Amino acid sequence: MSDTPDRVRFTTALHDRDAWSAAACSMDRAVKLIGKRSNMLLLREAYYGSTRFDEFVRRTGLSEPVVANELRHLVEEGLLTRVPYQDAGDRERLAYRLTDMGRDAFVPVVALMQWGDKWLAPEGPPVELSHSACGSAVTVSVRCTEGHDLTVRDVTVRPGRGATRRASTTSPH
Amino acid sequence: MSDTPDRVRFTTALHDRDAWSAAACSMDRAVKLIGKRSNMLLLREAYYGSTRFDEFVRRTGLSEPVVANELRHLVEEGLLTRVPYQDAGDRERLAYRLTDMGRDAFVPVVALMQWGDKWLAPEGPPVELSHSACGSAVTVSVRCTEGHDLTVRDVTVRPGRGATRRASTTSPH
DNA sequence: TCTCTCACTATGGAAAGCCTAAGTCATCCG
DNA sequence: CGGATGACTTAGGCTTTCCATAGTGAGAGA
Numbered sequence: 126m127s128d129t130p131d132r133v134r135f136t137t138a139l140h141d142r143d144a145w146s147a148a149a150c151s152m153d154r155a156v157k158l159i160g161k162r163s164n165m166l167l168l169r170e171a172y173y174g175s176t177r178f179d180e181f182v183r184r185t186g187l188s189e190p191v192v193a194n195e196l197r198h199l200v201e202e203g204l205l206t207r208v209p210y211q212d213a214g215d216r217e218r219l220a221y222r223l224t225d226m227g228r229d230a231f232v233p234v235v236a237l238m239q240w241g242d243k244w245l246a247p248e249g250p251p252v253e254l255s256h257s258a259c260g261s262a263v264t265v266s267v268r269c270t271e272g273h274d275l276t277v278r279d280v281t282v283r284p285g286r287g288a289t290r291r292a293s294t295t296s297p298h
Numbered sequence: 299m300s301d302t303p304d305r306v307r308f309t310t311a312l313h314d315r316d317a318w319s320a321a322a323c324s325m326d327r328a329v330k331l332i333g334k335r336s337n338m339l340l341l342r343e344a345y346y347g348s349t350r351f352d353e354f355v356r357r358t359g360l361s362e363p364v365v366a367n368e369l370r371h372l373v374e375e376g377l378l379t380r381v382p383y384q385d386a387g388d389r390e391r392l393a394y395r396l397t398d399m400g401r402d403a404f405v406p407v408v409a410l411m412q413w414g415d416k417w418l419a420p421e422g423p424p425v426e427l428s429h430s431a432c433g434s435a436v437t438v439s440v441r442c443t444e445g446h447d448l449t450v451r452d453v454t455v456r457p458g459r460g461a462t463r464r465a466s467t468t469s470p471h
Numbered sequence: 472t473c474t475c476t477c478a479c480t481a482t483g484g485a486a487a488g489c490c491t492a493a494g495t496c497a498t499c500c501g
Numbered sequence: 502c503g504g505a506t507g508a509c510t511t512a513g514g515c516t517t518t519c520c521a522t523a524g525t526g527a528g529a530g531a
Contacts, residue, residue, distance in 0.1 A: 131396045132347035134430055142347065148359065149424045151414030152407060156338050158418065160410075161488075165329050172450050174305035174315065178508050186321065188490055193509055203417075216498045218507075223304045223450075226417050231450050233409035234325060235440050237333075240406050241324030242458075244376075244399050245331065249459025251322045256442035257307055257454040265440050267408050269429035277345050277396075277404050281430040285415075286422025334518075351478050361520055366479055389528045391477075 136283040149287065158202060159230060163187055163195045168234055171205065171227065176220040196221060204230060236265040309456035322460065331375060332403060336360055336368045341407055344378065344400065349393040369394055377403060409438040 139145055147153070159165065166185040175181050182192050199205045204227035207219040235254070242250035254263035267275045312318055320326070332338065339358040348354050355365050372378045377400035380392040408427070415423035427436035440448045 130347060131401065133345055133427075139425075143356065146359075147342065147346070147357065147424070149419075150339075150342065150411070151419050151423060152338060152342060152411035153335070153414075154418040155410040155414035156333075156335050158414075160329075160333055160335060160338065162326065162329050162333060163488075165325060165333065166323075169320065169323065169325060172306055173320070173455070174303060179506095182508095183316065184320065186319075189509070190491095190511085191489060194488095216507090228304065228450055229416065230413055232438055232440055233406055233413050236406035236409040236438065237328040238323070238325035240403055241326075241328035241331075243402065245327040246322075246324050246460050249461075250324060251320070251458055251460045252312075252455050253458040254306070254453050254455055256444065256446055256448055257452055259442060259444050259446065261442040261444045263440060263442055263448060263453055265405055265409065265438060267405055267436060267438050269432060269434040269436055271429065271432050271434045273429055273432065275429055275436060277401055279430055280436055281428050282346070282425050283428065285424055285426040287419050287424045288422075336518080352476095355478095362479070363481085363521090364519060389477085 131277060133277055133280045133282050136281060138284050139282060145284075145288075155233070159204070159233075163191050164199065165234060165237070167192070167195055167199060168204070168227065168230055171221065171223050172231060172234065176222060177218065178221075181221070199227070203227075232265065235263070239265050304450060306450055306453045306455050309454060311457050312455060318457075318461075328406070332377070332406075336364050337372065338407060338410070340365070340368055340372060341377070341400065341403055344394065344396050345404060345407065349395060350391065351394075354394070372400070376400075405438065408436070412438050 135142070159168065163185070166187060167181055170181055170184045173184070175184055178192065178196070181187070181196065182189055185192065187195075196205065200207060200221070203224055205221045206224055208222050209217050210220050211217045238254075255261060256263060267280075269275060273279070308315070332341065336358070339360060340354055343354055343357045346357070348357055351365065351369070354360070354369065355362055358365065360368075369378065373380060373394070376397055378394045379397055381395050382390050383393050384390045411427075428434060429436060440453075442448060446452070
């Protein structure tokens with residue numbers, strides 16, 4: 126039973142695991158960009174509907190300097206945009222709104238939430254997500270385009286278009 | 299067009315966003331546990347088949363002290379186990395193997411990888427994942443149990459079993 | 472026994488991430 | 502004009518996260 130290795134498979138090009146590096150790994154880049162707690166919390170609040178500075182401060186529990194800094198970064202990196210708006214009898218303000226890039230990060234955020242619900246919340250999940258239209262529960266899953274649900278063992282890894290274009294740290298010849 | 303808010307909906311119990319806190323958020327817990335770069339890289343290498351200390355060091359590019367520390371943490375937290383093994387004519391060693399908890403973290407890891415592929419890899423993804431059995435591409439998606447693909451806007455949030463059990467930081471009465 | 476490798480541990484230091492507390496600045500309200 | 506408010510910035514400090522370098526200890530092979 127412990128004979129089947131608990132890992133992905135590789136195509137022949139990648140079979141020698143020491144002959145290529147994962148230095149340009151997209152997950153690594155993603156973690157460097159949005160992997161920190163402050164960014165994740167800010168994104169969560171954006172999904173929960175926050176658009177204003179003080180909402181983000183109040184609802185994430187982060188300090189003002191951190192929120193100011195990280196919101197600026199998220200805007201620079203393209204996950205949020207500032208759009209001006211004006212409430213009645215109030216001066217013009219800026220709202221932080223999700224871009225497509227920020228909206229897409231909903232998937233990893235919910236994936237982490239789901240994993241935390243399963244493994245770190247013995248008393249049950251603090252919040253539950255459902256599909257507004259049909260009411261059934263929300264799950265994040267790894268699937269192929271044919272619709273099969275996949276685990277680590279079902280996946281094969283092969284080099285992509287961006288492979289070793291740069292960062293061919295290893296394999297000199 | 300910018301009229302539809304780009305966020306989840308809430309059930310009436312959560313409608314006053316300032317009357318409840320997301321302090322016990324599962325995503326926050328998950329990020330605190332596995333959100334750091336070193337942990338994510340170690341998990342990636344575990345999915346790529348690494349089991350030994352020196353493999354993790356070589357393939358993540360992390361330093362030995364960090365790998366030693368983080369592997370210990372991952373074992374304590376239950377994502378990995380150490381199992382003894384012995385190669386022919388070699389002394390007994392310990393291999394780090396994924397537990398169910400660690401295997402489940404494949405979902406957020408691949409979700410981050412996919413997001414990075416889409417938004418941070420203009421030259422194309424460094425590696426591509428496919429379903430070994432049918433060959434079609436791998437995707438991570440947020441769906442309901444009825445099979446509908448969901449975005450932020452399609453999701454409703456309601457309090458779960460673990461809500462305000464503790465951490466009812468707000469709503470004093 | 473001597474050396475080698477593997478799997479660590481110890482030490483010291485740079486950088487990042489977060490905090491509190493205290494401004495700043497523009498605008499609106501009275 | 503004077504105070505309140507919202508959205509920040511500045512200053513200073515603590516803690517975590519990483520790194521590099523240099524050990525240590527245990528078993529295998531010569």
